[in-house]
Every structure is written in structure tokens, then in C-alpha cells.
Amino acid sequence: MTAPAGVAERLTTLVAALRAHGIRIGTGETVDAAQAVAALGLTDRETLREGLAATLLHGTAQRPVFDPVFDLYFPRGVGAPEQEAAGREDLRDRLASALAANDRAMMGRLAVEAVDGFGGYGSSPASDGWSSYQTLDRLRPQTLLARVRDNVRAQGGGSGFTDRLLEDEIRRRIEAFRGLVAAEARRRVAERRGRDEIARRAVAPSADRVDFLFAGKAQLAELRRAVQPLARKLATRLAARRRRAARGSIDLRRTLRGSLSTGGVPMKPVLRRRRPVRPELVLLCDVSGSVSGFSDFTMLLVQALHDQFSKVRVFAFVNRIDEVTGLLVHGRADPEGLGARIQAEATLTGWHGSSDYGMALGEFAERYGAAVGPRTTVFVLGDARTNMSDPNLAAVRQIAERARRVYWLNPEQTASWGTGDSAAPDYAELVEMHECRNARQLSDLVARLLPV
Amino acid sequence: MFTSVDDVAARLAETGYLASPAVATTVFLADRLGKPLLVEGPAGVGKTELAKAVAEVAGARLVRLQCYEGVDESRALYEWNHAKQLLRISAGRDETWDETRTDIFSEEFLLPRPLLTAIRGDDPKVLLIDETDKADVEVEGLLLEVLSDFQVTVPELGTVTATRRPFVVLTSNASRELSEALRRRCLFLHIGFPDEELERRIVRLKVPGLDEALARSVVRVVGALRAMDLRKLPSVAETIDWARTLLALGADSLDETVVRDSLGVLLKHQDDVLKATAKLDLDAL
Numbered sequence: 171m172t173a174p175a176g177v178a179e180r181l182t183t184l185v186a187a188l189r190a191h192g193i194r195i196g197t198g199e200t201v202d203a204a205q206a207v208a209a210l211g212l213t214d215r216e217t218l219r220e221g222l223a224a225t226l227l228h229g230t231a232q233r234p235v236f237d238p239v240f241d242l243y244f245p246r247g248v249g250a251p252e253q254e255a256a257g258r259e260d261l262r263d264r265l266a267s268a269l270a271a272n273d274r275a276m277m278g279r280l281a282v283e284a285v286d287g288f289g290g291y292g293s294s295p296a297s298d299g300w301s302s303y304q305t306l307d308r309l310r311p312q313t314l315l316a317r318v319r320d321n322v323r324a325q326g327g328g329s330g331f332t333d334r335l336l337e338d339e340i341r342r343r344i345e346a347f348r349g350l351v352a353a354e355a356r357r358r359v360a361e362r363r364g365r366d367e368i369a370r371r372a373v374a375p376s377a378d379r380v381d382f383l384f385a386g387k388a389q390l391a392e393l394r395r396a397v398q399p400l401a402r403k404l405a406t407r408l409a410a411r412r413r414r415a416a417r418g419s420i421d422l423r424r425t426l427r428g429s430l431s432t433g434g435v436p437m438k439p440v441l442r443r444r445r446p447v448r449p450e451l452v453l454l455c456d457v458s459g460s461v462s463g464f465s466d467f468t469m470l471l472v473q474a475l476h477d478q479f480s481k482v483r484v485f486a487f488v489n490r491i492d493e494v495t496g497l498l499v500h501g502r503a504d505p506e507g508l509g510a511r512i513q514a515e516a517t518l519t520g521w522h523g524s525s526d527y528g529m530a531l532g533e534f535a536e537r538y539g540a541a542v543g544p545r546t547t548v549f550v551l552g553d554a555r556t557n558m559s560d561p562n563l564a565a566v567r568q569i570a571e572r573a574r575r576v577y578w579l580n581p582e583q584t585a586s587w588g589t590g591d592s593a594a595p596d597y598a599e600l601v602e603m604h605e606c607r608n609a610r611q612l613s614d615l616v617a618r619l620l621p622v
Numbered sequence: 623m624f625t626s627v628d629d630v631a632a633r634l635a636e637t638g639y640l641a642s643p644a645v646a647t648t649v650f651l652a653d654r655l656g657k658p659l660l661v662e663g664p665a666g667v668g669k670t671e672l673a674k675a676v677a678e679v680a681g682a683r684l685v686r687l688q689c690y691e692g693v694d695e696s697r698a699l700y701e702w703n704h705a706k707q708l709l710r711i712s713a714g715r716d717e718t719w720d721e722t723r724t725d726i727f728s729e730e731f732l733l734p735r736p737l738l739t740a741i742r743g744d745d746p747k748v749l750l751i752d753e754t755d756k757a758d759v760e761v762e763g764l765l766l767e768v769l770s771d772f773q774v775t776v777p778e779l780g781t782v783t784a785t786r787r788p789f790v791v792l793t794s795n796a797s798r799e800l801s802e803a804l805r806r807r808c809l810f811l812h813i814g815f816p817d818e819e820l821e822r823r824i825v826r827l828k829v830p831g832l833d834e835a836l837a838r839s840v841v842r843v844v845g846a847l848r849a850m851d852l853r854k855l856p857s858v859a860e861t862i863d864w865a866r867t868l869l870a871l872g873a874d875s876l877d878e879t880v881v882r883d884s885l886g887v888l889l890k891h892q893d894d895v896l897k898a899t900a901k902l903d904l905d906a907l
Contacts, residue, residue, distance in 0.1 A: 194802070196806060198806065199806065202655060202657070202809075205654075205655055206651050206654075206655065209650070209651060209654045209655070210627065210647070210650075210651070214627075216643055217627055217643065217647050220643060220644040220647040220648060221647050221648075221651055223644075223810075224644075224647065224648040224651055224652075224809045224810055224811055225651065225655075225809060227810050228802065228805035228806070228810055229662075229805070229810070230662060230663075230796070230812045233812065272818075330839070330875055330876065330877070331839065331843075331875070331876035331877050331878065331881065332839045332842050332843065332876065334902065334903055335842050335843065335845075335846045335902075338846060338849065339842070339845070339846070342849065395851065398853070399796065402797055403796075403797065403798060403799060406797055406798045407798070410758075410759075431696075431701075431704055432704055433704050433705070433708055
């Protein structure tokens with residue numbers, strides 16, 4: 171190692187930045203990471219990246235946070251590229267050939283040049299910086315698609331069956347180039363503003379920590395992809411809880427079978443498994459624009475868990491309520507279109523389009539009251555913002571009396587309950603209300619609250 | 623065991639395991655730091671194969687503990703051979719109790735299970751703990767003890783400490799979140815789907831009869847399928863199966879009919895097949 175002291179300092183600040191993103195790293199791992207650096211040396215950056223990832227991370231989900239932070243603390247280079255940036259057309263030409271050849275190293279160098287040439291803004295030291303948005307806006311790599319495609323075809327690389335894959339492949343390469351530009355812009359900004367601050371602010375949190383209410387389209391799509399694995403995880407957790415809950419009489423046959431290995435002495439009594447009474451679940455989901463991301467995700471999650479319950483019924487409302495269980499069953503193949511289909515096929519709105527909890531809950535108690543019985547657990551999903559109309563507490567009380575349990579999951583942070591038109595505190599007096607802002611909180615709550 | 627990261631990659635390649643830089647780096651570190659290696663990733667990307675390849679490279683014996691729901695100490699660590707102990711007791715009728723007691727709790731009556739086997743003895747070993755996520759939480763506690771100190775206490779015999787630490791590989795499909803304590807003791811490696819170039823080399827290595835151009839097309843189609851939102855993405859194992867299928871069908875290039883007929887090798891759900899058929903325009907005929 172060339173500069174051990176400097177490396178140690180660099181490493182601990184990197185760890186601190188990762189911790190600020192909620193990755194739990196102990197001192198032991200930091201020491202391991204230092205040993206890894208000593209063993210691997212500092213010559214190859216990608217080897218170092220993998221080495222640090224292996225020692226510092228504990229899960230796959232942490233990798234998307236780690237990579238940009240690593241890029242900031244162990245940057246590819248320092249300062250601006252040596253040669254003066256070329257013109258826009260020249261850069262686009264070279265980018266087109268790099269995209270055609272799928273040359274990652276070349277694309278990386280071009281990203282550096284592009285940010286240097288087109289990404290700078292501002293002139294005073296306090297307000298200047300580097301913007302990936304501006305770079306991409308001037309360079310417009312997406313408009314190269316047709317040109318790159320024709321290039322590849324002209325070289326004979328696009329004949330036969332796989333020709334139809336070409337456009338998507340080029341699109342993915344362009345997407346990768348955008349990522350490289352974003353990373354480069356972050357690096358340049360970090361040189362100006364201080365690495366620690368950029369690492370904290372400019373690196374997106376992992377998907378399960380994104381607020382439902384502020385999640386973008388891409389993040390919601392990423393969350394949807396996480397539904398199946400999450401459901402599987404929750405199912406095993408529920409099964410474990412169920413197993414632990416098993417108390418009962420001795421199962422003689424299995425106890426005797428088990429005693430064979432101890433010479434017929436029944437050392438370990440085996441208890442008879444209780445036949446599980448699978449609980450019923452009713453979901454009431456606010457699908458109005460403000461919270462639809464949260465509702466969609468939760469509905470998909472519960473649907474993915476459906477074999478854990480004897481009956482799952484899902485109702486959606488804005489200011490009128492309708493059952494959407496059937497739509498959800500068919501929705502498994504196409505989760506993206508779920509929200510749109512619910513809006514199109516169910517009757518959710520009356521005279522106006524804004525949400526009205528009082529009306530919807532009242533209608534539920536009236537029309538679907540029979541869906542709730544002593545074995546039913548009810549989940550209400552929504553922000554409890556009633557647009558100033560009557561919260562209809564009587565209906566909630568009626569549902570709560572009939573059901574085994576009623577839980578309310580609110581995607582707003584606790585501090586804003588009761589502000590403005592939120593009726594959350596009123597409802598929270600009648601039923602248990604939990605803050606549920608991101609996928610991580612949701613999975614914790616689901617694991618804890620779901621009946622077994 | 624290894625001198626450098628490149629050395630790892632080269633020697634694993636000799637056994638027929640083509641490692642990505644991430645895999646090679648992590649294996650090198652696991653060997654250097656003497657820490658267990660926790661490997662996660664989708665099914666069929668070669669997690670178990672990695673342990674086998676490392677064992678072959680190191681000339682070590684592979685000891686495998688397959689985890690399942692309900693695996694316990696007596697399956698993982700050791701067990702007393704109860705039947706044999708009973709026989710011993712009934713054979714020696716005239717002995718005093720002290721003699722019998724010391725005798726029946728000796729090596730002869732011990733049935734070592736994978737964890738104990740991996741720790742005892744001087745020959746090099748690779749311990750593979752497969753599908754760790756399937757085991758119950760109690761077993762994880764057991765693993766913690768074994769993996770941090772590489773020692774096992776058998777009350778009647780005393781503590782067995784490893785004279786030579788085995789190279790430990792744990793695999794997990796992430797069906798359950800492993801405990802933080804176990805993760806802390808391990809180096810973490812996620813094996814994902816390989817990049818295009820690596821996968822092409824893997825296909826060429828595993829299916830030697832396939833020509834270069836077809837291998838390239840195969841990998842590109844699989845890459846396109848992985849970019850779709852499918853229930854079960856095709857893994858490397860499926861890519862190889864598909865390549866073999868194409869070879870067996872005698873296809874020398876891909877076309878609509880061949881792909882449509884053999885899509886079942888790659889995709890295991892009907893929904894996925896329908897979706898892929900639509901996206902790849904296979905109906906366009």
C-alpha cells in the first residue's frame with residue numbers, strides 16, 4: 171500500500187457514508203475491509219470495489235447504494251479530463267460507435283468528456299456545479315438509437331432472428347451510458363462541494379426505504395418486482411410463527427418414532443400439530459391519486475400472500491367502494507396495469523373525484539358488512555385525508571366491533587397526522603393505526619400484524 | 623492457497639468454472655482472511671458449483687451439509703451411535719459402571735456429521751453448507767459457534783478444535799433473511815446473472831459442439847428475456863440446457879419456429895411463455 175494512513179481515513183469515511191444510508195456496518199467489518207485492501211492492493215479499482223463490497227455488505231439490496239458511494243470515495247480520476255472537450259457532433263459520433271460496439275470502457279471515457287464539456291453551469295464559486303441532466307439534455311443520447319441500429323445492421327451484426335432484440339439492447343446500452351454520466355457528474359460535484367455531503371444527499375436510498383408518497387415511477391416499478399421475493403420471505407416468517415404457536419396434546423405415533431434413535435426411550439415428546447385455522451383478510455384500499463402507489467404495492471403483496479389465508483377480499487375506494495378481488499387475481503400477470511384497470515372497471519367515484527373516507531366506509535359497512543366476521547382481520551390503507559367531509563366514525567366503530575382486529579396503515583409520517591384535513595387521530599382512537607411509509611416498514615408490519 | 627485474484631480465476635477456469643471478477647476477488651479474500659463465504663443469488667447461477675470447483679482446485683475433500691427445514695444438531699454436528707452403545711453394554715456384563723461409562727462415550731461410538739467432519743483431521747477440506755436459508759434459526763446459532771472459532775464441544779469427549787481451518791461456503795436462495803450475526807461472520811458474495819461475454823464463454827465451454835454465432839444469439843435472446851418482467855428469469859443453467867437442446871435439434875441458427883418450440887426449456891411458467899412469445903413477436907408468422 172502506498173499511503174496506509176490516507177487509506178484508513180478514506181475507508182472510515184466511506185463506512186460512515188454507508189451507515190448514513192442505513193447499512194449497518196460494525197467495526198469488525200471495517201477492519202476486514204482494511205485487510206482486504208491490504209491483500210488486494212490499490213492497483214485495480216474494480217477488484218477493490220468487489221473486495222470492499224464482500225467485506226462491508228450483507229445483502230444484495232445494499233449494492234445499489236454501495237456502488238455510487240464507492241465511486242465517490244474511490245473515484246476513477248481526479249479533476250477534469252486532460253484534453254479539451256470535443257464538439258457535440260464529434261462526441262455524438264464517437265458515442266454512436268461505442269454504443270454500436272458495446273464498448274463499456276469507451277462509454278465511460280465519453281461520459282467523462284461529456285460532463286466536462288456540457289455539464290458545467292454557473293460561474294461564481296458558490297453556485298456552480300455539474301449537472302447530468304444538462305449534459306444528457308444537450309447530448310441527447312436517446313436520439314442515436316436509429317443511427318446505431320443502422321450501423322450495426324450495416325456491419326452485418328443484425329441479421330436473422332436476433333435482429334428484433336437489437337433495439338432493446340441499444341436502449342439498455344444508452345441507459346447504462348446515462349448511469350455513467352450521472353456517476354461522473356456526482357464525482358465532479360463532490361470535488362467541489364465535499365464528498366460527504368454528496369454521498370449523503372445525491373445517492374438515492376435503496377428501494378425499500380423510499381417513501382411511498384414520494385416514490386417515482388421507476389422506484390415503484392422496482393418495488394413491484396420485489397413483491398414476490400418479499401412475499402416468500404413473509405410466508406416463511408408467518409409459517410415459523412404458526413409453528414411456534416403450536417401447543418397441544420402429545421402425538422404418540424411420532425413420539426415413539428422419534429424415540430427409536432434413543433433406544434425406545436421417548437426423550438423428546440412430539441406435540442400434535444394443531445390444524446391451522448386459516449384466517450380471513452379484508453383489505454380496504456384508498457386508491458385515489460395521492461396514495462395509489464402505496465395501495466397498489468400493498469394489494470400486490472397481500473395477493474402474493476393469498477395462499478396463507480382462507481379468504482382474501484380486497485375493496486378499493488375513492489369516495490365509493492367496490493370489490494376488486496377478481497381484478498387482483500388476474501392482475502398478477504400484469505402488475506403495472508393494475509391501478510389503471512381498477513380505476514377503469516370498478517365504480518369508485520360518485521359525484522366528484524376526491525377521496526371521502528366517511529362515504530366509502532359507510533358504504534362498506536352497509537353493502538359488504540357480511541364480509542366481516544369474527545375471524546376476519548381488516549386492514550385499512552390510506553392517509554385518512556377526508557377532504558373536510560364527515561369522517562363517519564360510526565361506520566368504523568361498526569366494522570371494528572364485528573371484526574377480530576382492525577388495523578389502519580397510514581403512509582404519512584406520524585407528525586403530519588391530524589394536520590389539515592387529516593382525520594387520522596379520530597380514526598386512531600377507534601382502531602390501531604400504524605405509520606407505514608416505505609416497503610421496509612410495511613414488511614415489518616405485515617410480519618407482525620398479519621394473523622396466523 | 624492462491625497467490626492473486628488472477629490466479630484464482632485461472633485455476634478455477636482449469637476445473638471448468640469460469641468466474642466473474644467479483645467471484646474471483648471474493649474467493650481470494652475468503653482464502654486470505656480465513657472467513658466463511660456466504661453466497662447468494664438466483665437458482666442456477668453456480669453457487670454450489672463454486673464450492674465444488676474450489677475443492678477441486680485446492681485438492682480438498684468436499685464436505686457437504688444440505689440444510690432443510692428441521693435439520694438439527696444430530697444431523698449437522700454429531701450423534702452417538704445409540705444402538706451400538708446398547709450392544710456394547712449388553713456385551714460386557716461383568717464390567718463395573720465406570721469402565722462401561724468411559725468406554726461407550728469414546729470415538730468408536732461417535733457418528734460425526736458434516737460440521738464435525740470438516741473440523742476434525744488434518745487434510746484440507748471445503749465445507750459446503752447448502753441452502754442455509756432452509757434451516758431453522760436454531761441451526762444458525764450452532765453455525766455461529768462453529769464458524770467463528772472452528773471448534774465443537776462434545777461434552778463427553780472435550781473440545782475439538784480445527785487444526786486446519788476448512789474453506790467454508792454457505793449458499794442461500796434468500797427465501798428467509800439470514801440473521802445479521804451470521805452475515806457478519808461471513809464475506810458476502812452475490813452471484814447474479816453473468817454479463818454477455820462471460821455467459822457466452824460459459825456456454826461455449828459447457829456445450830462444445832455449439833458454434834460461435836449460435837452461442838452469441840442464444841445469449842442475446844436469454845439477455846432479452848431477463849430484461850422482461852417475468853416470474854422466473856432464465857438462469858445460466860437454463861441457458862446451457864437451451865444450448866444443448868438446440869444442438870440436439872440440429873438447429874444451426876435461430877428462427878421463430880425453433881425458439882417458440884423450445885421456449886419451455888428456458889421458461890418454467892405458462893404466463894412467462896405467453897409474455898415472452900408476445901414480446902419476441904413469435905406470433906408474427
